[in-house]
Amino acid sequence: MKTFALITVLLLGGLLFYGTPDFPDWGDPASPASLHVSPYYIEHAVEDTAVPNIVTAVLADYRGYDTMFETAVIFSAGIACLFLLRVYRRKSARTRLYRHNLTGVTLRIAKGGKLPEGSAEFERIDSVWVPYDMIIKVTSRLIVPFVQLFALYVIAHGHHSPGGGFQGGVIFGAAIILYALSNDLRRAFRRLSEKAALLASAAGVLIYVGTGLLCLLLGGNFLDYSMLAEMLHTDAIMARSHGILIVEIGVGLAVMAVMVSLYYNLSSAGRHDEGL
């Protein structure tokens, strides 16, 4: 079996090597990739969409249909992870640990004992991993707002510099994951619950598809943002630019929420009670 696999790999590799000379040269202007639509994008992107960053114009305007389904793929990845991992059955047999905040003493409650809500003296802690680290908490509290601000900047500035919804959404999700890592899962749920994360991921895709449908209803093609000109009180070119921004916000929302919900499910093995 091993020799068979080796022969297959060698044959396939040889075929690939055999095909390599037929590739066009590096940066060849006569290559098929730079003949059909690329010159049009390069020459007309700015006057068509008023977006200096051609990559963003291609991604969210000329090929917006493609990007819409990329967003849908990310959304379905989050949903798939939820279906695979999420456990809804509560197991009450687990012992719980509580820390007395003033003295640092840890209490272990075997069964039934429950903390009164809103108690400031005791705090529930994870049973496997008990971080009580002021340095990490304070640092992450300091860093998280800046990371979030930077994420919003990356989303909003995708027109002019590298960035956009995917990158900004990932950075925003990373900020929330950092908060959940430095504190604990329950505290992160208080900021962004599971339901809110899932709703936000669906809402992001909805914003994207809804923009496309709105263009369709206003008489244009699907995702033809120039139809939004009257609604946005601008001309058709600026409307395409603004449409890209709307779509990028949807992408960012979806990516952020999916990142966070993936983290919630993976870190707690779907139980959502104790995590990293």
Next chain:
Amino acid sequence: MGVYNLLVIFLLVSGLFFFFAGAVGILRFPDFYSRLHPAGKLDTMGLFTSMMAMALWVVHEWTLGAILTALKILLIVAFVFITSPTATHAIVDAGVRAGLLPWAKDSREDPT
């Protein structure tokens, strides 16, 4: 202008030196905890000097845009100064919790 360029070159080269020493230290130090020492400190220092060099090079022409860019570069330094020691601290903490003992000179077996 010659002295200015020399200063930038000196800072850049010293930054590269710190990065190089950090890489050598990560490879050469005997155990987990001592390896974090070059990883945390020398990277921060190397980043500091090389970013200072870049900031100085950017304010070569004294315009508002250049100054803003230099300030952004210095902001990177500030964030790394806050986060890098914290990350090292967290890694050491995780090692202690996982029960890894520090290396001593008379340790028989080769720790990784």
